Amino acid sequence: MRLELRRQGTILLARCAGDLDVASAPAFRERIDRQLHRYPQIIRLVINLEKVDFIDSSGLASLLGRYKEMQRRRGQVFLVGLRPQAYRLCQLSGLCKLVHVADSESSALARVEPRP
Amino acid sequence: MRLELRRQGTILLARCAGDLDVASAPAFRERIDRQLHRYPQIIRLVINLEKVDFIDSSGLASLLGRYKEMQRRRGQVFLVGLRPQAYRLCQLSGLCKLVHVADSESSALARVEPRP
Amino acid sequence: MFGEENHLTSAIKNQLVLEFPSMAENVGVARVAVAAFAAQLDFSLDEIEDIKIAVSEAVTNAVVHGYRDRPGLVRVAAMLTSDELVVEVADRGKGIADVKKAQEPTFSTDPERLGLGLSFINSLMDKMELRSTPGQGTLVRMSKKPQQTASAAGKV
Amino acid sequence: MFGEENHLTSAIKNQLVLEFPSMAENVGVARVAVAAFAAQLDFSLDEIEDIKIAVSEAVTNAVVHGYRDRPGLVRVAAMLTSDELVVEVADRGKGIADVKKAQEPTFSTDPERLGLGLSFINSLMDKMELRSTPGQGTLVRMSKKPQQTASAAGKV
Ligand SMILES: Nc1ncnc2c1ncn2[C@@H]1O[C@H](COP(=O)(O)OP(=O)(O)O)[C@@H](O)[C@H]1O
Ligand SMILES: Nc1ncnc2c1ncn2[C@@H]1O[C@H](COP(=O)(O)OP(=O)(O)O)[C@@H](O)[C@H]1O
Numbered sequence: 001m002r003l004e005l006r007r008q009g010t011i012l013l014a015r016c017a018g019d020l021d022v023a024s025a026p027a028f029r030e031r032i033d034r035q036l037h038r039y040p041q042i043i044r045l046v047i048n049l050e051k052v053d054f055i056d057s058s059g060l061a062s063l064l065g066r067y068k069e070m071q072r073r074r075g076q077v078f079l080v081g082l083r084p085q086a087y088r089l090c091q092l093s094g095l096c097k098l099v100h101v102a103d104s105e106s107s108a109l110a111r112v113e114p115r116p
Numbered sequence: 117m118r119l120e121l122r123r124q125g126t127i128l129l130a131r132c133a134g135d136l137d138v139a140s141a142p143a144f145r146e147r148i149d150r151q152l153h154r155y156p157q158i159i160r161l162v163i164n165l166e167k168v169d170f171i172d173s174s175g176l177a178s179l180l181g182r183y184k185e186m187q188r189r190r191g192q193v194f195l196v197g198l199r200p201q202a203y204r205l206c207q208l209s210g211l212c213k214l215v216h217v218a219d220s221e222s223s224a225l226a227r228v229e230p231r232p
Numbered sequence: 233m234f235g236e237e238n239h240l241t242s243a244i245k246n247q248l249v250l251e252f253p254s255m256a257e258n259v260g261v262a263r264v265a266v267a268a269f270a271a272q273l274d275f276s277l278d279e280i281e282d283i284k285i286a287v288s289e290a291v292t293n294a295v296v297h298g299y300r301d302r303p304g305l306v307r308v309a310a311m312l313t314s315d316e317l318v319v320e321v322a323d324r325g326k327g328i329a330d331v332k333k334a335q336e337p338t339f340s341t342d343p344e345r346l347g348l349g350l351s352f353i354n355s356l357m358d359k360m361e362l363r364s365t366p367g368q369g370t371l372v373r374m375s376k377k378p379q380q381t382a383s384a385a386g387k388v
Numbered sequence: 389m390f391g392e393e394n395h396l397t398s399a400i401k402n403q404l405v406l407e408f409p410s411m412a413e414n415v416g417v418a419r420v421a422v423a424a425f426a427a428q429l430d431f432s433l434d435e436i437e438d439i440k441i442a443v444s445e446a447v448t449n450a451v452v453h454g455y456r457d458r459p460g461l462v463r464v465a466a467m468l469t470s471d472e473l474v475v476e477v478a479d480r481g482k483g484i485a486d487v488k489k490a491q492e493p494t495f496s497t498d499p500e501r502l503g504l505g506l507s508f509i510n511s512l513m514d515k516m517e518l519r520s521t522p523g524q525g526t527l528v529r530m531s532k533k534p535q536q537t538a539s540a541a542g543k544v
Binding site: 246 | 405
Binding site: 019023057058061064084085093 | 256257278288289292296351
């Protein structure tokens with residue numbers, strides 16, 4: 001798994017590639033949470049999964065965990081570029097009902113309203 | 117391994133995809149040889165390996181075997197689209213000295229002189 | 233829990249056995265190996281993805297729940313008949329007290345996890361069977377047949 | 389020829405054992421599994437390709453020469469130390485009378501083959517060792533260290 005993190009003001013963009021499973025989920029979780037703790041102003045987390053080849057329930061759990069953290073700070077999570085397999089698991093698990101699903105980073109960022 | 121065969125007059129074009137190893141080499145050999153035996157007029161064999169993900173010494177042996185068959189009928193073999201790994205094995209094995217290596221099908225076909 | 237793979241109805245044509253220590257890094261190796269093995273039957277790419285997820289869930293369970301942080305070996309046996317893939321994932325770890333409860337969606341003994349692994353296996357494979365003895369280990373047996381009837385054109 | 393993998397100088401961090409019947413279709417499974425396992429070290433993509441070819445050659449030899457058309461099991465053991473991959477491919481097939489001669493480039497007992505398999509392993513891996521007893525089987529042991537020093541940026 002490769003993970004690229006970019007913060008722009010209140011937005012954290014996480015671009016993920018490779019496999020998101022039990023082996024990679026801990027690093028995924030820790031690296032994102034480190035940013036979230038360092039920057040309490042982050043209220044929108046955009047996770048780009050376009051280049052994720054594989055995801056299973058351990059990967060979903062790491063997404064759900066970030067959703068819960070964002071809930072605590074009344075923020076939102078956007079999932080971008082879910083491949084069909086990931087989308088199906090997301091629906092089977094109910095995660096798709098909690099997060100926002102977007103086709104592209106730009107459409108996710110466009111849907112991010114400015115902080116009230 | 118997937119193999120697509122097209123004959124155009126004295127030319128046989130073989131487009132290969134997937135793995136060329138001990139499991140797929142027998143079918144590769146048999147399908148090409150069937151065409152060669154059916155059409156004794158074929159004197160140029162163009163093998164496109166652009167989409168071959170993997171090749172080893174068993175795969176090389178099946179290429180060399182086709183070269184020998186073409187030698188018998190005083191024909192030529194062109195290898196097209198060798199990836200770096202395949203090219204290296206081709207050189208290590210000396211096969212590259214026997215066959216013609218071309219970058220694309222069209223450049224291989226362009227180098228095919230009309231029958232004397 | 234090992235060596236119980238000899239109760240198939242149809243004849244086994246091919247078999248792959250993997251054994252590796254209980255480490256998260258090996259989960260990906262197991263699913264990739266079983267996927268490559270399964271490709272000997274006429275599974276669609278989507279079906280191969282399903283098999284990968286199912287294997288990943290079962291092996292993850294062996295590592296995460298079966299052995300927790302203790303060392304131990306995971307054994308994966310994949311078998312092919314003429315029209316079916318059977319996969320068994322076995323550990324000699326702590327076992328499951330209530331296998332019925334374990335299979336309920338969202339049931340998990342780990343608050344960090346979703347409790348969906350076994351449900352995913354159930355949804356993605358044709359059949360799943362869970363056998364376990366507390367203190368002895370767990371065996372998950374799953375099977376799947378390719379759905380498509382005609383083989384891909386040109387494939388040899 | 390089995391179970392001889394315990395003579396490493398540095399400590400083994402991880403190990404993968406594969407066992408499968410001698411069938412050409414399983415050669416690809418073995419090389420894909422070992423490649424996925426090897427990726428736990430910092431090998432470049434080219435080095436992973438080298439490993440795939442080397443494993444393919446050794447397993448092909450077990451199937452083609454070791455067992456010919458007779459049934460038998462091939463065992464592949466891959467081990468990782470902190471900086472090296474070691475792979476052993478073992479069969480209990482017919483064995484090799486002259487292991488030195490077998491390693492000469494273009495030497496083959498099969499006129500249809502190139503006699504380059506063992507040479508390829510020698511060129512593509514750092515080390516290769518061939519042990520065989522006629523009538524008992526053959527063990528090929530090969531090892532390789534990643535050449536690149538720094539790990540890929542951003543990889544976790
Ligand atoms: N191999 C195993 N060894 C011990 N317990 C297991 C094993 N597999 C599953 N379990 C138990 O079954 C529960 C449900 O498993 P699962 O549906 O895969 O969800 P999760 O892994 O998210 O907890 C686990 O929380 C665990 O208690
Ligand atoms: N596992 C094995 N069992 C028996 N003989 C083997 C084995 N591996 C290699 N050999 C012998 O060594 C020779 C050289 O092997 P190799 O260099 O791989 O070339 P090739 O496979 O093309 O013959 C083979 O022709 C065979 O006689």
